[in-house]
Amino acid sequence: MSECVLHQAAEMPARDLLDRLRRLETSLVSDVFGRWAGAAGISPIAGLPSGQVVVGPAFTVRTRPGDNLVVHKALDIARPGEILVVAAGGQRDRAILGGLMGQYAASRGIAALVVDGAVRDRSALDKSAPPVFAAGVSHLGPYKDGPGDLRCRVSLGGVAVADGDLVIGDEDGIATIPRSRAEEIIAAAEAKRLAEEAESEAISTGSWDRSWIDASLTIREVPAAR
Structure with missing residues (x-):
């Protein structure tokens, strides 16, 4: 029998905080959070x-x-609305979960599945799972020997994630926000969204300021060869 260490669950975040985050994008969160909040190599796979x-x-x-x-145990005890964040070493030779586990996750109200490792049964995941993000796909099945830890601090694609930290996922991948800084980072991302909307409007009217580019470069022109 393998040991499973279960840490205390974090308090669920306020609904309005999640609603604000849902109106943003991973790129906005990453940009205002030092451009490193995203877990490199973990991409949307299905659903x-x-x-x-x-x-x-x-x-x-x-x-x-x-x-x-x-991971099976986590599916049994996760609360509706949580995102399962599985640190599996980034290895892509064996799938950590597939169609049946994805379907079960959906039945439990889990918002998304994020795996720093491989998954399989992509068509089944597309059909019946919540959104799935992973490092890759492999048809080879997993072992079921353990051990593991639940609700602990993990490294996800090189980014530290604690239980209860906020996760945002979209077509570009995922980004994470430390729970203690959620209000600060979401507010900064909202401000950046407004700034980008203004830039988009400037592009459409032909008034986008590009002077910063030449101000940042020293151009050395090379004469034509004779």
Whole structure:
């Protein structure tokens, strides 16, 4: 029998905070948070319609690469609206979850599945799972031996994520926000969204200021060869 360490669950975030985050994009969050909030190499795999943004608090899982025993346990105890964030070492040789687990996650009200590892059964996930983000796809199945930790601090694609941190996912991938800085970062991303809307309007009217480019460069022209 394998050990599973279960840490105390974080408090669920306020609904209005999630609603504000849902109106943003991963790129906005990443830009205002030092351009490193995104988990590199983890991309949307299935279940995400074009233009959809998914948000929720992280339910963190640390498992042995290629093993999903504690992931099954996480599906049993996750609260509706949480996003399962599985740190599986980034290895893509064995799938951590597939169609049946995806369907079960949807039945439990889990908002999304994020796996730093591989998944499989892409068509089934598209049909019946919540949005799935992963490092890759593999038809090879997982081991079920454990051990693992639940609701612990994990590394997801090189980014530290704690249980209860906020996760936003869209067509560009995922970004994470430390719970303690959620209001600050969401407000900054909202301001950047307004600034980008103004720039878009300037492009459409032919008035986009491009002077900063020449101000940032020293151009050295090369004469034509004779």
